Amino acid sequence: MKRWKNDLNVTEAFCTFALKNRLKENDPLFAPFYPEEIADWIAELKLLKGVPLSCLAGDEMQLPPESIRFFYVDESWTAQMINGALSIGTHCTKAERINNLFVETVRTLGKRNIRCPRKNGIHENQMQFYREKRTEPTEAVLTGFLMRSRLVKLWKGLESSAVDRNGAKLDILRMDQLSGEIMICIYQGEIAGLQVKEPKEGLRFGAHENNRVIRVRDVKPGNEGAILSGKTVQITANEQGRADILELAGALGEILETDRVSSAELAMELIVAPGLAEFQREGE
Amino acid sequence: MGEYIEFREEGEDYGMKFIEKIEPSLGSGKISVEATQHVQITKPGGEVVRDELKASKEFLVASRAFTLDVSDVYSVSPAENACGNFANELPHITLCKRTLPWEYKGSFGEPWLALLPLAEGECEERDMTIAELKQKKEDIYFPVSAQPAVYLEKDSDLCHVIDLDKALFQNIAPRRVERSLLTHGKFLNLLQKTDETVRLDGYFSTVVGGRFVPTADTDAVKSTIHLVSMLGYDEPEKLSTDHARVRLVSLYRWSVFSKGDEEAGFVSLMEGLQCxxxxxxxxxxxxxxxxxxxxxxxxxxxxxxxxxxxxxxxxxxxxxxxxxxxxxxxxxxxxxxxxxxxxxxxxxxxxxxxxxxxxxxNKAVAAAIVKWRKRVEELLLKRAASDFMDGKMKQDYSSRNLAEKAMRHMLCQFEKDQEEDEAKGRGEKE
Known part of the structure; x- marks a missing residue:
């Protein structure tokens, strides 16, 4: 008599047995079977790329006009997204079982490649500015902010930098304009403080804010541009708006301890430092 | 080139250098070159003969004095027709031609250009020929004698002039020393800009206005910012003339709209954010x-x-x-x-x-996931089979038996595992 067995069960048995007995998560034999393509995609999902705004904030009241909202990325949510991604082409229990066996590994891959979606897009000219901070993928909680403001529309090229509670700079993993006025930014690590800066390419001359005060910068070689703390000069102007440049140059000369302020030095002082806004988490 | 200083902020390098001044190697006007050659020959008898040959040539160095080539303008700030609160901003213009502000000089050697922001109604503008400009006028002051003798334009060319009240001009025009302070050269790193810009050598000159952009609190004020020639107006505050109005040559101009309550300021918008x-x-x-x-x-x-x-x-x-x-x-x-x-x-x-x-x-990734799962399956099967070959089944080596026994063993194992899993699951729930 001929006999036959259902292949499905044999496969599953093999899977389980192999996994229990010898297969480790980082078995080198398996490495080529996790294409980078999948790892990068999982990282993109973890960074919520492509998730529509209505799913990010379920109600408009969570993000009213002219507001900034800080958040933690829900790991369970993204894990469930990855489950959904793996469900593609799962037609039988065998595939399901493989998914369940490897989902943990796939998630780890996403964590490993979490920087890639941004890093892969950086232009080679900009790579010289790119510095990677080494953090253990396990400890990296993802936090960030959503900003809804006219600022996003008016200031193309806003810059942001965040620090954790120890003052260490956090890496930007994603910074995207979701719509005309809405921007999302996700960092690796827990934000304790945030600085949002005006783009530095649009330099202007003049006083900073309404009181026409400039913060004096150092001009000594090697220390150029450093703000001399506490040293400010007010630009005076007559009723027609003519700024008294001579008086300004005199006042600057006193602070900078030179007899003669050159036009180059004056330009340095008059450049409006890109605007900067700071946010701090309470209790820090 | 004068002294220069690099612009950095908080240690960040902007790739920008400020230079005090970049003067042309030849000034403008009539220049003469003289060459002398000394010849000395010693004759066989020991007699020395000397001679001197001389040549001189004159040439003119001229540039535009009443007009400006638009392609010489690199950028202006505030941007042309920009709307916003510029009450605290000194306008500036950046010129591609690095020596331009020093090509002509006032009588004290200061740059000949200045930037004057004028609100609508503060001046009258019109075009006229250079010949007409140079004629003496009864009702209006223009320093004809201070204009350069040599310039590139023809007398029939048109130039743009602005006429304004002498008192206003004296109030808003930058003083002699201030003009040197408000003009500087700069060197920029252009590598991250467009192909067109990368072709430039990176040297520019900048003229900063000495007057804040006129602004009213409620209505937007239209201002025109004029790049003017200050030749003949070395010390505007000491201008001695009976004329009530003065005339200036405007080389380049652009308009902006400034409104005091326009909350376009970065910091004020940021402060308004609800956090x-x-x-x-x-x-x-x-x-x-x-x-x-x-x-x-x-x-x-x-x-x-x-x-x-x-x-x-x-x-x-x-x-x-x-x-x-x-x-x-x-x-x-x-x-x-x-x-x-x-x-x-x-x-x-x-x-x-x-x-x-x-x-x-994302079709590519979807396909990659399906393919990946298939390969994992294949690999797992291979691994499990080789385990049997190496270990438990070595002694009883017969292909037919192996397959059968392997299957039986696997199934037993699988069922055992499942039971274990279920038991564990129950344990967790309890």
């Missing part, structure tokens, strides 16, 4: 935790209101939830029913569906 975590701040625990009620349509056709929370939490939650560890077969498998509140929580169900839909949209 919070992502939630609706109302006296409700669910809302405080980021949940919102949403209409929920079931596959079976019923509808209800369920809770939804997106991936962005207003608080820190450690790790991945246990529920996410076993993959649900459909999105409904990730629905959570809250017995206390008798509400469904559809958050993770939506997440599952979102992951699936996004991945389906």
């Amino acid at each position: 919070d975590v992502l939630r609706i701040d109302k006296d409700n625990t669910l809302l405080q935790h980021g949940y919102v009620p949403r209409r929920h349509l079931f596959r079976s056709g019923e509808s209800t209101v369920s809770l939804y929370r997106g991936p962005l939490l207003p608080f820190r939650k450690e790790g991945e939830q246990a529920a996410a560890k076993k993959i649900p077969v459909t999105s409904d498998g990730a629905l959570i029913f809250d017995q206390e509140k008798a509400l469904f929580d559809a958050s993770y169900s939506a997440a599952w569906q979102m992951g699936r839909l996004l991945t389906l949209k």
Whole structure:
């Protein structure tokens, strides 16, 4: 008599047995079977790329006009997204079982490649500015902010930098304009403080804010541009708006301890430092 | 070139250098070159003969004195026709021609250009020929004698002039020393800009205005910012003339609109931002935790209101939830029913569906996932079989027996594992 067995069960048995007995998560034999393509995609999902705004904030009241909202990325949510991604082409229990066996590994891959979606897009000219901070993928909680403001529309090229509670700079993993006025930014690590800066390419001359005060910068070689703390000069102007440049140059000369302020030095002082806004988490 | 200084801020290098002045190697006007050659020959008898040959040539160096080539302008700030609050901004113009502000000089050697922002109505503008400009006028002051003798334009060429009140001019025009301070050269790193810009050598000159852009509190004021020639107006405050009005040559001009209450300032907009975590701040625990009620349509056709929370939490939650560890077969498998509140929580169900839909949209990745799973399966089979070959089944080596025994063993193992898993699962629940 001929006999036959259902292949499905044999496969599953093999899977389980192999996994229990010898297969480790980082078995080198398996490495080529996790294409980078999948790892990068999982990282993109973890960074919520492509998730529509209505799913990010379920109600408009969570993000009213002219507001900034800080958040933690829900790991369970993204894990469930990855489950959904793996469900593609799962037609039988065998595939399901493989998914369940490897989902943990796939998630780890996403964590490993979490920087890639941004890093892969950086232009080679900009790579010289790119510095990677080494953090253990396990400890990296993802936090960030959503900003809804006219600022996003008016200031193309806003810059942001965040620090954790120890003052260490956090890496930007994603910074995207979701719509005309809405921007999302996700960092690796827990934000304790945030600085949002005006783009530095649009330099202007003049006083900073309404009181026409400039913060004096150092001009000594090697220390150029450093703000001399506490040293400010007010630009005076007559009723027609003519700024008294001579008086300004005199006042600057006193602070900078030179007899003669050159036009180059004056330009340095008059450049409006890109605007900067700071946010701090309470209790820090 | 004068002294220069690099612009940095908080240690960040902007790739920008300021240079005090970049003067042309030849001034403008009539220049003469003289060459002398000394010849000395010693004759056989020891007699020395000397001779001297001389030659001289004259040439003119001229540049534009009444007009400006538009292509010499690199950028202006505030931008042309810009609207905003520029009350605290000194306008500036950046010129591609690095020596331009020093090509002609006032009688004290200061640059000949100045930037004058004038509100609408403060001056009258018109075009006239250079010949007409140079004629003496009864009703208006123009320093004809101070104009350069040599210039590039023809007398029939048109130039743009502005006429304004002498008192106003004296009030707003930069003083002699100020003009040197308000003019500088700069060197820029252009490598990150367009192809067109990269062709430039990186040296520019900048003229900064000495007057803040005229601004009113409520209505936008239109101002025209003129780049003017200051030849003949070395010391505007000491200008001795009976004329009530003065005339200036405007080489280049652009308009801006400035309004005092325009809250376009970066810092003021930033300060206006309402800062919070992502939630609706109302006296409700669910809302405080980021949940919102949403209409929920079931596959079976019923509808209800369920809770939804997106991936962005207003608080820190450690790790991945246990529920996410076993993959649900459909999105409904990730629905959570809250017995206390008798509400469904559809958050993770939506997440599952979102992951699936996004991945389906990305065909390349969807295909890669299916392919990957197939290869994992193949590999696992191979590994398991080789385990048997190496270990338990070595002695009884017969291909037919091996296959049979391997299968039987695998199945036993599989069933045992399943039982163990179930037992474990029960244990966890208890």
